Amino acid sequence: MAAKRLHDGYGQEDQPDDKRVRRMPSFSTVIREALMVKQMQTLFVALEPLLRRVVQEELQAGLVRSPRYIERMSPETPPAQPPMWKLAFRFKPQLPIFTGSKIEDVNGNPLEIILVDVDTGAPATISQPLRVEVVPVLGDFPTDDREHWTAEEFQQRGIVKERSGKRPLLTGDVSLTMRDGCVAVNELQFTDNSSWVRCRRFRIGVRVVPGSYDGPRIGEAMTEPFVVRDHRGELYRKHYPPVLGDDVWRLEKIGKEGAFHRKLTQHNVRNVQEFLRLLTVKPDELRAIMGDGMTDRMWEVTTSHAKKCVPGDKVYMYSTPHGTVYVNSIFELVKVELAGVEYQLHQLNRAQKVFVQQLLLAAYEQRNNLQEADAMALHCNDVPLLQNAAEITIPALGDTQLWIQNSLNSQEIDFQVDEIPQANFALQWTGQMYNISG
Template identity: 50%
Template sequence: MAAKRFLEQPDSDPDQPNDKRIRTRPSFASVIGEVVMIKSLQNLCSALEPLLRRVVTEEIDRGLRQKFRCLTRSPSLLLDAPAPEPSTLQLMFSKKLSVPIFTGSKIVDQDNNPLQIILVDKRGDYMIPTAPIKVEIVVLDGDFPPADRENWTTQEFNNNIVKERTGKRPLLTGDLNITVRDGIAAVGDIEFTDNSSWIRSRKFRIGVKVAHGSFEGVRIREGMTEPFVVKDHRGELYKKHHPPMLEDEVWRLEKIGKDGAFHKKLASEGVNTVQDFLKLSVIDPGKLRAILGAGMSDKMWEVTIKHGRECLMGNKCYILRGHNYTVMLNPICQLISAVINGQTYNGSRDMSSVTRSYIENLVRQAYAQWWSLEVVDGVYNDIPLLTQGDMVDQYPNHHHHHQSNGNSDHHGSY
């Protein structure tokens, strides 16, 4: 009982349980412990405060950067934000494409070499060597960018990528994922599987862009070729050759369609190749016009003749020999030189009218027996094909008058 009275307080309520009365009065030791613990927590918080501030700051900065990247990927959200400074780095194709382009045919540049991509700094148009960068080859609508403007966003570029038609093979196949090293990369074999007639612009472009996640840094602008038409492969069977070759069939010339009216008329007269056509245009252009008939207008005639003059003639010379003469001609029956009785003539200006007439007759004779002429290698490659005006100047006594119906009463100059 004495122990119980010692623990009880004088003013304690006898109706309260003993355990509660004990807890209401903490011991001295517990008070000292609480003070020590609070002091320790204050010291701990003081020590952690700089660390917590730094962590919070970093998290806020990271959140803001993510938010900014999200906004830059969505230009529509930047209604009032100023446009970012355009990048000066851009991918480019080093040369123009070889056209026309047909489905199923390898795409090459204008020099018939594989396409080449370069990374340049547009401020000075010089190539930029960088670490390896993966890029993708894509097909673009030929109408992009509008008005041929030079600046576009990545989103605009991606929105104008053309995919294959439903149920078709991928529009562009081949080596479409390549790596740019030291600012340059060669494109392997790529080809179209479909023509371009089904999109509104009727034309495609080939574009190149940095592959997603391949490069972290300033933006590298996408590049693209000039717009072009892609034709079905079967159209290649009917395409014209630029330049034409002597042995090409005559319908390879402009305005002469394969199995068309002009083609059939020429074939009926033994004019089967580009060389046949050009020889007759030199010897007797009036006869050639008459063969083609009124269906070939003067404008069409000029287009065809101009195309024919682009012909690569090679280096063959054709020689007609007689007892007192030697006449040398190029592959389309133009006079290179003539030796008459030991006298050499290289043009009409050093000829008398009698000599000129005599040589013209020899040239006609050579034309008539073309396949019996002696053929040798010559060095006349730099001699251009003569235009009609040149032929008039070469033989000033001969005048050429084309009638609107295509008939003529003259022989050409040689």
């Protein structure tokens, strides 16, 4: 007889707690939690310098506003006395300014630092050379818009330091020697944008190197505050003034890859030179290309910006057996020759003006094959060059009869011209060729 199985008195559900098998977490759960911890640690490490700087700035600002701090500091910081001389920039810097881009003045030249008399503002000189340094300054210094400050205030509250782990904010010719009261800064650029400082702006400051000069105090130079943008924004900035080879979207109101840019590209207007050529010869066609999306105000802004472009000294000629026109790089009329005779614009009669306009249109159609003329020879000619001659007013013909002279037998034939002839302006009349004569 089989022995009976003895029970221990516990059912499966009555097992003691310490003997129950605990459920182990899955491998994916462990990896996910480890990654989350790592990400949080990385975030805290990145935020720590920012939080430290913000707390430090707020504490300093609170201390400065504190009455006890003012009372304690007032005997140690006497009010700044106006210096005898100060440094100054001859011209303002050209804006906008981008990181990594060379900083120039509004005329496109290197920044120039001069020494001036504080009372008169006139340039001044001193006998000994001055060692000066270019430094980045906070855009809101001085906070109370004072005209004078001490060297200690400029050092402690004005000059801004680069971010932790970054390159110096200003690089290039930051240490210079001034002689005869002036010195040029040939190379200068910012390495970081201004978005991380509280006022969001920088200034460029110049001061005498501390300890290098024993004479009367010389005040520091500062530009107006400005925003320093990241260099990626330079890819889309406009040029002032534009140049002939600039892409057409460098003009005001024409955005890169925008609707106006696409329309112009479809009509082979890809740069400022082609834009100005079409504006000179066929302004109505250019206006039609831009469409109704460009308002009259936008059109005025765009064309005004384009007209600031310098056309250069090159002159091109387009010649036919009956006349020759000379134009510059944007098809502004320079000189006219009809039947070998040079004319000024006011000397042309109605039919000759029509003929000149047709020559311009024909020259525009052949713009890629024009012959370059000798600009110096044109300027040395006794006949004055035409100024603003591109704005030719074509008289309305209406019912007015034009006199066309037969150059073969010098007989005048009076007949009605119903349509403006094409570029060669030659009319067939009873088997003979009739042309405009000088």
